[in-house]
Amino acid sequence: MGFMKASLILTVSLCLISCAPAKSSYFGEESWVGLTASGAEISFSRLEKEEIALNVYSPDCVPCWKEIPALNLLHAEIESQFPSKALYMIVDPYQIVPDITDDRPFGDVYKLAKTRMDIEVKNRKIQVPIVFMKPPFRVKEGGLITGTPETLLFVTKPMRLYYNFLGSISEQTSVDNIRKDAKFNFFRYQFGMESL
Template identity: 80%
Template sequence: MGFMKASLILFVSLCLISCAPAKTSYFGETSFVGVTISGEEISFATLAKEHIALNVYSPDCVPCWKEIPALNLLHSEIQKKFPEKVIYMVVDPYQIVPDVTDELPFGQVYQLAKERMNVEIKNRNIQVPIVFMKKPFRVKEGGLVTGTPETLLFETKPLRLYYNFLGSISELTTKEAIEKDPKFNFFRYQFGMESI
């Protein structure tokens, strides 16, 4: 009797494991596409990376400015030590360009947003690659991203959001201080850059 019960439990367990649902996209992230400053289109679902971080930025967001040193530090470390990962600073061009409507074509809004972000790059020493997101990505009330700063962490194959980091990663300014910041280290842990 004990053998049959154990066999049945093993059989049911194996069925449940093999019948578990596959990882899926929940927020339409597989359709996220953007354009770099140089004009290259990026489809995040097809990037040959294991993990992708999208830091949502706005030139009108003071905490966004304050976290740039931490983002630059992360970007540098990722480039040197984690080739399977990537971080981008993304903007919703319809959100950062004053007085544009949704009816204006992406190409026109992209040009205006690019001009604005070129000033940001120069004035704020942004070293993280910038991507101008196409619809359906939007920073808006009721959407996936409702404000800035916010950093979305994705795993790939398929592209799937697994963590949404609200607020600044760190607003400290020196490398030494940033590296000791618990929020910064929590981000690194969530992004698979270290274990706690």
């Protein structure tokens, strides 16, 4: 009787393991595509990176401005020490261009958004690569991203959200103070840049 019970448990366990659903995208992020400032198209799910961080930015968001020094510091560190990771600043062109309706063609909105972000890059000294997101990506009520700043962490094979930072990663301005900021260090830990 003990042998039959053990065999049944083993059979059921193997069935459950082999029948478990595969890891997959939860929010349609596999379809997220955008254009860089140079006009190159990026499909995040096809990047040759193991993990990506997407920081959602708006020029009208004061906390977004305040976290730029921390984002620039993270970007430089990721670029130099973590080749399997990437950090991008993403914008919803339909959100950052005033008085634009959803029926306006993406190409038109991209040009207007790019002009606005060129000013932001210059004035705010943004060093993180910017991607202008194509629909269906949106910053809106009821969506995955409802406001800014927000930083989403993804694994890419398949692309799947595993952590979402709401608010600024750090609003400190000096490198020393940024490096001491608990939330900044928690981001680095979550993104596999250090252990606690």
